[in-house]
Amino acid sequence: MTVERIVRTVAETSLEVREGLAGRRGYEDEENPSGEKQLAADLWADELFEERLLDIESVAAYASEERSGVVEAERTSNGDGRYHVAVDPLDGSSNLRTNNAMGVLLGVYDSPLPARGRDLVASAYVLFGPLTTMVVAVDGSVTEYVLERDGKSVEMRTVTEELTLPDEPTVYGFGGRVPDWPAGFENYAREIETELKLRYGGAMIADVNQVLTYGGVFAYPGLESRPEGKLRLQFEGNPVAHIVETAGGRSSDGERSLLDVTPERIHQRVPVHVGNTRLIDRLEATLGN
Numbered sequence: 001m002t003v004e005r006i007v008r009t010v011a012e013t014s015l016e017v018r019e020g021l022a023g024r025r026g027y028e029d030e031e032n033p034s035g036e037k038q039l040a041a042d043l044w045a046d047e048l049f050e051e052r053l054l055d056i057e058s059v060a061a062y063a064s065e066e067r068s069g070v071v072e073a074e075r076t077s078n079g080d081g082r083y084h085v086a087v088d089p090l091d092g093s094s095n096l097r098t099n100n101a102m103g104v105l106l107g108v109y110d111s112p113l114p115a116r117g118r119d120l121v122a123s124a125y126v127l128f129g130p131l132t133t134m135v136v137a138v139d140g141s142v143t144e145y146v147l148e149r150d151g152k153s154v155e156m157r158t159v160t161e162e163l164t165l166p167d168e169p170t171v172y173g174f175g176g177r178v179p180d181w182p183a184g185f186e187n188y189a190r191e192i193e194t195e196l197k198l199r200y201g202g203a204m205i206a207d208v209n210q211v212l213t214y215g216g217v218f219a220y221p222g223l224e225s226r227p228e229g230k231l232r233l234q235f236e237g238n239p240v241a242h243i244v245e246t247a248g249g250r251s252s253d254g255e256r257s258l259l260d261v262t263p264e265r266i267h268q269r270v271p272v273h274v275g276n277t278r279l280i281d282r283l284e285a286t287l288g289n
Contacts, residue, residue: 002058003122003138006085006108011134012154013052014104014126015147017045017089021096041096042066045089045104059083063113063266065235070113070266083121084109088235091125092203101206103127107239114266117238117259125205125239135163135212137246142212164248166215169276173200173207175220175230185221188286192217192279204231208240208274212247217275219283222254229271233263237270250280254287 021041046066053059054073060081063070065088073081085108092102104126111119122138132147134156142163145156172192174181181189196217199210207218218240222229231237241251241258251258251274261270273283 002056002083003108005056006053006059006083007106007122007124007134007136007138008154008156009052009056010049010087010104010106010124011126011145011147011156013048014134015132015149015154017041017048017104018128018132020044038066039090039093039096042090042093046087049087049089049104053085053087057081059085061085061113062087063234064089065232065267068267082110084111084113084115086113086234086239088232091205091236092201095201095203100203101127101129101201102203103205105205105236105239107234107242114234114263114268116262117233117241117257120238120242120259123239123242125208125243127205127209129206133159133209135209135243137243140246142243142247163212165212165244165276167276169196169215169217169279171199171210171214171216172196172275173198173210173216173218175200175202175204176223180223180225181221182224182287184287185219185283188283191282191286204236204240204272208244211249211275212244215276217273217279217283219273219275220271221273222271226269227271228269230269231272233258233261233268233270234266237261237272240272240274244274248277249275250277252280252284255284 061084063086088105095102106124108122109115109119124136126134134145144160148155237258
């Protein structure tokens with residue numbers, strides 16, 4: 001029930017965040033710990049998630065892409081403090097100004113942060129598209145919900161149970177500037193673009209959702225100028241890897257599953273490749289040559 005409460009709290013808060021985005025499209029003076037400019041919406045969403053999640057007794061700590069360190073829970077009552085949550089409060093928030101897709105990412109770890117992906121007990125993302133949907137991986141299965149407001153309460157209506165990647169891949173989406181791709185990844189990309197349809201929108205969860213729906217591969221590789229990649233392991237890499245692998249696919253940092261990467265820092269970056277197993281196998285073979 002505790003993990004279910006965490007997931008439901010993120011569902012309810014995400015819908016509130018979506019409804020409150022208007023008027024919060026401007027940039028603040030601050031930058032997040034990764035050196036990116038923060039929107040008013042980034043900071044507001046982060047504060048909401050921190051407050052709501054740390055109010056759950058079994059949540060020991062909260063970390064987000066928008067703050068430098070881990071926030072420990074302070075309680076007068078006794079909670080078991082088992083879970084450590086990592087949240088990207090607005091994935092793809094730069095899309096807010098152009099009114100394109102974005103959403104929320106969640107990782108629930110049973111080990112202090114930073115933690116390996118193998119320590120995840122649940123992961124989820126909420127996608128703000130024409131509908132507000134939530135994909136949750138827990139207890140070895142993936143479920144997709146539509147989030148709808150019913151008066152003052154939020155309904156999580158099940159759309160797909162035991163969600164799995166389609167066997168035949170259809171789409172791909174690759175991030176980073178093409179001239180900055182390493183030669184190995186560029187060779188792989190040139191093969192894939194002759195086989196699959198391009199789907200890339202600049203919000204990782206939207207691109208990964210396309211892969212889960214149609215089959216295929218998403219990647220934000222290490223770059224010549226940034227070999228460690230752009231995406232954060234705790235907040236982005238691990239949760240999407242956990243979801244995709246639970247749905248029958250694979251993840252990789254180029255050599256191994258993202259879930260096997262041992263983190264050294266809370267905001268550690270990592271190359272992210274997720275999708276159908278044989279496509280990720282081909283990627284690793286190409287990068288290894």
